[in-house]
Amino acid sequence: MRVPLSWLREYVDLPAGETGRDVQAKLVAAGLEVERVEQLGAGLQGPxxxxxxxxxxxxxxxxxxxxxxxxxxxxxxxxxxxxxxxxxxxxxxxxxxxxxxxxxxxxxxxxxxxxxxxxxxxxxxxxxxxxxxxxxxxxxxxxxxxxxxxxxxxxxxxxxxxVDEVLDIAVTPDRGYCLSMRGVAREAATAYGLPLRDPALLDVPAPNSYGYMVKVADPAGCGRFTARTVTGLDPEAHSPIWLRRRLQKAGMRPVSLAVDVTNYVMLELGQPLHAYDRSRIDGPIGVRRAEQGEKLVTLDGTKRVLDAEDLVITDNNGPIGLAGVMGGANTEIADATADPETGAVSGTTEIIVEAAHFDAVSIARTARRHKLSSEASKRFERGVDPNAASAAAQRTVDLMVLLAGGSAEAGVTEIVAPSGPRTISISADHPDRVAGVEYGRETVVRRLQEVGCDVYGQDELIVTVPSWRPDLTDPNDLAEEVIRLEGYENLPSTLPQPPAGRGLTERQRLHRRVGRALAGAGFVEAPNYPFIGEEALDHLGLEADDARRSVVRLVNPLADTEPALRTTLLPGLFGALRRNDGRGERDLALFETGLVFQPTGDERRAVRLPVDRRPTDEEIAGLDAALPRQPRHVAAVLAGARELPGWWGQGRPSGWADAVEAARVVAREAGAELIVRQDQRAPFHPGRCAAFFVVVDGAEVFVGSAGELHPRVTKAFGLPERTCAMELELDLLERAGTGVARAPHVSAFPVATQDVALVVDASVPAADVEAALRSGAGELLESLRLFDVFTGEQLGAGKKSLAYALRFRAADRTLTAEEATAARDAAVAAAVERTGAALRGA
Known part of the structure; x- marks a missing residue:
């Protein structure tokens, strides 16, 4: 909203030397967002x-x-x-x-x-x-x-x-009344402690039966409709300079007298209006919902197909306007034209002025549906004062009579749906308790009266909300009005005093440790929005019965393409990888830790908690029960080189083994023993996929997977070839782990190393061989490492050789060669028995 200072002074007697910067400071202190003050005519010198x-x-x-x-x-x-x-x-x-x-x-x-x-x-x-x-x-x-x-x-x-100053105000959705000079003037008057000359205080004739006939079929969508008629207008009359200049300063383009007057009154009072050429209207004016598929050509020349939820203005021939958004071209005010032969001037000489109040939600949805945001719809969807309609119609009629030489007909049509004033009950000390400042009852009552409220009562106040403030619905709204007018800058800065002994939870500590460990391993954190769409799940190649396809859908999503909450972190990381790769960053290792959302079926049972009191424990428990399950996950993606080439060597690309190692890094931070098995699971390549398990309460539980992405997945997401990824559920790792990563024990006794090479069937997982060796080696085994995998003709078809380095150490003595060899032989024997392995070379 652009507010010329010269226009504002008509309603508030601001001090003579007050500049636009001074007014800006006052309004900002009162809670308005005045973005800038434009100096019109700066540097202009005559003649x-x-x-x-x-x-x-x-x-x-x-x-x-x-x-x-x-x-x-x-x-x-x-x-x-x-x-x-x-x-x-x-x-x-x-x-x-x-x-x-x-x-x-x-x-x-x-x-x-x-x-x-x-x-x-x-x-x-x-x-x-x-x-x-x-x-x-x-x-x-x-x-x-x-x-x-x-x-x-x-x-x-x-x-x-x-020469003038113009305040450019960013009006927030809850301050729709400030999309008018009247509303801004009220705020300025309150900020300066000066009286307001309300432009809506006009003598308006009472409704009568002589006005133009109007039929409102949807009183819920149109709660008030005022119609006035002006005849005998001069079609050649033009807007005077003062009117054109005020429109220009406010950011609107002058068009014609009738349009300029309705725009001017809208800027002045905040009530959108529309003027119809009376000669083009057939029969009574109606207000109803559109029929599905009905068509209307709006003033911008666009033919629009209407929806059954659209509110329309009609006559006997059908829709003549999209209510609260834009009028129709078939009843547009005609420009004055002269007959080339006779010189006679023709044009609109009779107009019907519409000043109506429409439902905010209905207008907002219509404007969004048709992608048609107008000055009228911006005001209606933020809330318009319904009691200003008759005054706005009267002001329009007065200006048309004054500037175009017309006559106002005696008929006044006004249809009003029954409604009463809104009242809110609030304790007199409620703003004190919200702000932590003692204002006192007198200050609270005075400030509420300044914003237009009627206040009754002593300790318990009954507040009647003014018609131009639809945003005031709860006691906290009233408390906010008191606090902002008393000055946010006057609120003391008081730090909360947390009770002793409450630090981070174990879940939070694990979250931080995992982030530090992955960052230390060369990964970069890339947080993403927690939204997902059906297309991303299709790109992952998930089966129809995959649990990750069961999503929690949002009532008001930010984007229609992502209407649900994520069940996996991978699509967000894929998007980050694709953007960075598209900007020339080829060697990437990204990770994210965050919540995923798994529906329980009780989400629709959620209720809106009250704001005028603290919710009860039962209400909070009921809301918690309606929340989806929200486990914390960690995921990582890799592409390009894992080790860069240089004088030290050739380097190497990222591979599925690096994704598996990233999972092991996370597991070590949780103190969990990760069981790795070969798997086939979307979105990974079936031959390069590992599944991870942990033991929880004595049973193996699936905790995540890693590997190289399937080529169809990389193509669908636009990722580099051979991209690898990993995802784990941190909460399960926490349950399976010791809670903290233990520092290694340093022994004073030497280690004994024994190498073994075992030949097994190619189908036998290395993890099974490793488990057998560990169980057979006993307590002397300190560590076990697979250092070589070999296949060849000399082993035979379908065979592979796995070479392990076994480190033995005793805590209280130096092992003899015989003890180390016996432990190795026991480990080999267990592997032979459980996996069918054969000692290579034996």
């Missing part, structure tokens, strides 16, 4: 005067039309002689009144004006357009042609109100 075009000579021989003009500027040039000016514009004629800037003046942008020779003539000044004066778009794009009544030599700076 800038009204001139009358006396002669126009067309200059020939140039690439574009050039005119040499003489202009009467009165005594502004000091001589009284006509001013000679060269001009390329063609939208003015002899006898027109124009704006002339004379030599010695300075236009906005530090553009100094001087006499100069051009096109073979000397131009002593310039005939100005709106853009050159910083006026904005006036709809013509050419020279300013003034009404003939303005005297030659009049100061155009004052006439056109070129």
């Amino acid at each position: 800038l005067v009204v001139g009358k075009v006396l002669t126009i000579e067309e200059l020939e021989g140039f690439r574009k039309p050039i005119r040499f003009c003489t202009v009467d500027v009165g005594q502004a040039n000091g001589t009284g002689e006509p001013q000679e000016i060269v001009c390329g514009a063609r939208n003015f004629s002899v006898g027109d009144k124009v704006v002339v800037v004379l030599p010695g003046a300075v236009l906005p942008g530090d553009f100094a004006i001087a006499a100069r020779k051009t096109y073979g003539r000397t131009s002593h000044g310039m005939i100005c357009s709106g853009d050159e004066l910083g006026m904005g778009d006036d709809g013509t794009g050419g020279i300013i042609v003034l009404p003939p009544e303005h005297e030659v030599g009049t100061d155009a700076i004052e006439l056109l109100e070129l």
Whole structure:
């Protein structure tokens, strides 16, 4: 909302020396977001005067039309002689009144004006357009042609109100009343402690049966409809300069008198209006829901197919407007046109003014559905004062009579759906308890009255909310009004005092340890939004019965393409990997820790908790029971080189083994023993996929998987070839682990190393062989490491050789060679018995 300071002063007697910056500071302190103060006419210096075009000579021989003009500027040039000016514009004629800037003046942008020779003539000044004066778009794009009544030599700076300050306010959705001069003026009056001259306080005639017939079929969608009729309008009447300039300063383009007046009143009072050409309306005006598939051509020339939820204005021929959004082209105010033969001027001479109040939600959905955001819809969807409709209609009628010479018909139509004032019960000390400051009852009552509330009662206040504040619905809303008007800057900074002994939970500590460990392993954290769409699940190649396809859907998603909460972290990481790869980062290792959401079937049982009191334990427990299960996961993706080449060697690319190792890093931080098995699970390559298990309460539980992504998955997500990934459930790891990673024990006795090579069937997992060796080696085994895998003709078809390094150590003595060999032999014997292995070379 753009608020000219000169216009604001009409409603509030601001101190004479108060600047736009001063007003900005006051309004910001009151809670409004004043983004900037624009200085109109900054650096502008005269003489800038009204001139009358006396002669126009067309200059020939140039690439574009050039005119040499003489202009009467009165005594502004000091001589009284006509001013000679060269001009390329063609939208003015002899006898027109124009704006002339004379030599010695300075236009906005530090553009100094001087006499100069051009096109073979000397131009002593310039005939100005709106853009050159910083006026904005006036709809013509050419020279300013003034009404003939303005005297030659009049100061155009004052006439056109070129010097002003404009406050640019970002109106938040809960402050819809500030999308009007009336609303901003009320805030300014309160901030300065000054009285407000309310422009809505007008004498309005009572409704009667003589007005234009209106039928409202949907009172829930249209709670109020006021119609007034003006006849005998001059079709050639134009908007006066003051009206056009105020619209321009407020950021709107002047169009025609009827449209300008309705826009002006909307800016003044906040009530959107619409003017219909009475001669184009057939029968009574109606308000109803559209029929599915009905069509309407709106004022922007677009043919729109209506939805059954759209609220429309109709006559006997069907829809004539999209209620609260935009009018229809079939009842548009006609521009004045002259008959070329008779010279008779025709145009709209009778109009019907509509001032209605529409349901905010309905208008917002219609505007979004048709992708048609208008000045009217912006106001309706934020809340419009329903009691201002009749005053806005009266103000429009008064201006049309004044500026277009019309007559207001005595008929007044007003249809109002029954409704009562909204009241809120609040304790007098409630704002004190919310802010932690003692305001006292008198201050609370005074501040609530300043925002327009009626307040009754002593300790328990009954507050009647004003009609222009639909955002005030709860006691905390009223407390916020008191606090903001008393000044947020006056609230003390008080740090909360946490009770002793409450640090991070074990779950939080594990979360931090895992993040540090992965960062230390070369991964970069890449958090993502927790939303997902069906397309991403399809790209992962999940089966129809995969649990990850069971999602929690949002009622109001941020994007229609991602309407649900994620069940896996991988799609978000894939998106981050794709973006970085597209920007030239080829060697990537990313990770994320976060919640996933698994539906329980009770989500629809969630209820809205009260805000006027602390919820009961039962209410909180019921809300918690309705939440989806939210386990914490960790995931990682790798692409490109894992080890870069250099003088130290060739380097190597990332592989599935690096994804498995990332899982082991996470498990070590949880103190959990990770069981690794070969697996086939989406979205991984069936031959390069590992499944992870942990033992929880004596049973093996699946905890995650890792491997190289399936080629179809990398293609669907646009990822580099051979991309690898890993995902684990941290909560299960926490249950399976010791809670902390234990530091290794350093022994004073030497280690005994024994190597064994076992030949097994190619189908036997290395993890099974490792488990057998561990069980057979006993307590002396300190560590076990697979250091070689070999296949070849000498082993036979379907065979592989696994070479392990076994480290033995005793805690209390130095092992003998016989003890180490016996432990190794026991380990081999267990492997032979359990996996069918054979000692290689035996």
